[in-house]
Amino acid sequence: MSDNIRAIVADKNSDGKVEASLKNLTLADLPDEDVLIEVAYSTVNYKDGLAVTGTLPICRKFPMVCGIDLSGTVLESKHPKWKTGDRVLANGYHLSEDHWGGYAEKQRINGDFLVPVPESFDLEQVMAIGTAGYTAMLCVHAVVDHGVKPEDGPILVTGAAGGVGSIAIMALAKLGYEVAASTGRPETGDYLRRLGASQIVAREDLARACKPLEKELWAGVVDAVGDTTLATAIAQTKHEGIVAPCGLAGGFALPASVMPLILRGVTVRGIESIQTSMERRERAWAALAELVDRDKLAEVFTTEPLAKVIELGQQILKGTVRGRIVIDVNA
Secondary structure (H helix, E strand, O other): OOOOEEEEEEEEOOOOOEEEEEEEEOHHHOOOOOEEEEEEEEEEOHHHHHHHHOOOOOOOOOOEEOOOEEEEEEEEEOOOOOOOOOEEEEEOOOEOOOEOOOOEOEEEEOHHHOEEOOOOOOHHHHHHHHHHHHHHHHHHHHHHHOOOOHHHOOEEEOOOOOHHHHHHHHHHHHOOOOEEEEEOOHHHHHHHHHHOOOEEEEHHHOOOOOOOOOOOOEEEEEEOOOHHHHHHHHHOEEEEEEEEEOOOOOOOOOOOOOHHHHHOOOEEOOOOOOOOOHHHHHHHHHHHHHHOOHHHHHHHEEEEEHHHHHHHHHHHHOOOOOOEEEEEOOO
16 A cells, blocks of 8 residues: 555645645554545535635644545445445545545545445545535425425525535426526526526526515525525525525625514525534435436536645635536546
């Protein structure tokens, strides 16, 4: 087994600023955890962009191997659930914050954090879905579990051309829902329709100051944007509808009114993917294996080498990334 491990490592420089760079590590550098994984793929999410650029203090320990996702094969295990050769994935659990993450050719990780890769997916495909798609599925389950049916009306998906939005559209459309996709990039309209969206909503129609109550349009909402977009979506949600916010790409404020909640019975169900129970994780991944169209998934992602992570992190923060970016850590 080679002792050389390439990794994207964040550390503080002499000025106290967080900087990430491609470095060489050894097996001895890896954390003292119970499962050693040969990592195949990771991803670039918005949170990864924040971490590798030092834009926000995502990393809480240093040095820190970044990357909130990974998929790979177990090389060694002291954990009763896993054995050599098992295909596994990890999302959340504060990877890239308190625990070393997926931007490394090998990684040691707590076996309690791992989920088996569904048999119908390969290691690249599960990272094409990744944390973004898994979070999207948690949002979709929130809509379904709330009792919203396809005949109740359209589901709004904001930030639709991003990773969460792309997978949410696919899953909702497969379940029979009419999907309204909101984007600030009109050139992605054809892409969103191919994923299953039936209508395109311009970003500026939502990203504005809204009235406390507006026309009832949506039976449910999957929101990855936040701020005024989320506030307007809440004001437009139908009686007894549900809004599932999971991101803040547009900002962390919520300039909304309580009126939709108390006059229309709208439910706001926040979606948290980091510490989600293993039962909900496994349910989400089982559903993704059923609902994600492999041909459409191939259009959602591109694969890039480990050395481009920092550049790609800058791009995702600028909002210029469409769909998902998979990182081949061995390329």
